[in-house]
Amino acid sequence: MTGSPNRPKSSEPVLILGGGLIGLAIAHQLARRGRCVQVLSRRRSEAAGFVAAGMLAPHAEGLSGNLLALAQTSLERIPAWVAQIEADSALACGLRPCGIVVPFRSSAERDAYPTAAWGEPLGRAALEREIAGIGPSWRAGLLFSQDGQIDNRRQLMRALERACVALGVGFQEGAEVLAIECGGGGALEAIRLRTAAGEQQRLPCAEAVLACGAWSAQLLPQLPVFPLKGQMLSLQAPRQALKRVIFGPGTYLVPRADGLLVVGATSEPEAGFSEGLTPAGQRQLQEGLEALLPEAAGWPPMERWWGFRPCTPDQGPLLGASGIRGLWLATGHHRNGVLLAAITAELVAGVICGSAKAEDRALLEPWGWGRFQS
Numbered sequence: 001m002t003g004s005p006n007r008p009k010s011s012e013p014v015l016i017l018g019g020g021l022i023g024l025a026i027a028h029q030l031a032r033r034g035r036c037v038q039v040l041s042r043r044r045s046e047a048a049g050f051v052a053a054g055m056l057a058p059h060a061e062g063l064s065g066n067l068l069a070l071a072q073t074s075l076e077r078i079p080a081w082v083a084q085i086e087a088d089s090a091l092a093c094g095l096r097p098c099g100i101v102v103p104f105r106s107s108a109e110r111d112a113y114p115t116a117a118w119g120e121p122l123g124r125a126a127l128e129r130e131i132a133g134i135g136p137s138w139r140a141g142l143l144f145s146q147d148g149q150i151d152n153r154r155q156l157m158r159a160l161e162r163a164c165v166a167l168g169v170g171f172q173e174g175a176e177v178l179a180i181e182c183g184g185g186g187a188l189e190a191i192r193l194r195t196a197a198g199e200q201q202r203l204p205c206a207e208a209v210l211a212c213g214a215w216s217a218q219l220l221p222q223l224p225v226f227p228l229k230g231q232m233l234s235l236q237a238p239r240q241a242l243k244r245v246i247f248g249p250g251t252y253l254v255p256r257a258d259g260l261l262v263v264g265a266t267s268e269p270e271a272g273f274s275e276g277l278t279p280a281g282q283r284q285l286q287e288g289l290e291a292l293l294p295e296a297a298g299w300p301p302m303e304r305w306w307g308f309r310p311c312t313p314d315q316g317p318l319l320g321a322s323g324i325r326g327l328w329l330a331t332g333h334h335r336n337g338v339l340l341a342a343i344t345a346e347l348v349a350g351v352i353c354g355s356a357k358a359e360d361r362a363l364l365e366p367w368g369w370g371r372f373q374s
């Protein structure tokens, strides 16, 4: 991972291609470091940051290796990152360090879980104390009290946008990036886009960040990033009905502070970019919900939605240099975009500004594009 040898002066804008959570988080960190930033966003509602459930779950997700290390570092930094966003925006982000319970059908299954060493083992009685009303088939559990959630859809995304605006970040909403142009020497020269008014524009630029989520390979077709569709729904639970997130196999329940219960999520690799809800996907969520918490079947449904996770072959993100000098990658966060937004923004902004510490450069090192090119 190297920085740009001809680093532009800090007055030259960095273009952020993608106005989702990762793009906004990087824009915010660059603006905090004194850079001039412009965000190009096609349609903010499609951003995975608006779709996700907002779990902060490196342990509950059972991550391992370098991805667990990256995710644990992000989890540690999230409180300070959220404090910056809240200070810059004057809006709350809805961070809840509520802990996550992973239920299992047997203690043997529990003890074999990849992150079992980081959790508190629970038997059936302790599981019932943590999750009143949990379904009868769950005999054991792991409590990860260090994991939690953030209200990404209703709070974090809005707060980040407001923080960016407060720091002078420019936005073009409805702007579809059509192409990335590079010059003879392999350096970024310009971005071509179609504005919301339908005009084609060429924006000369020396630095940009590709943060287009599941759509990233539409701009750089060689990038190994593909969509992984997820369907979700929400219910209105009685307030305080559930104090912790429940992370079951194939279904998880995320209780917001006001009682809204977010239920996720299908994983549909064969769906590509096909939009919409499906009966099979919604049935899967309903069955998962009823198996985890039977009484929730009677709670009123609120919303149903879907989105596309940006996935890579090894399920790790693509971060850092792109092969085009001046174009940086921040995509491919798979199931962990909300969790990894804090560390991604710090690492990528630090590298662009040439201020990343050695420990951060070491964290970034495993996530380069080169790992898929040998």
Ligand code: GLY
Pocket (backbone or CB within 6 Å): 052, 055, 230, 264, 265, 309, 334, 335, 336
């Ligand atoms: N982070 C959970 C999911 O992507 O469904």
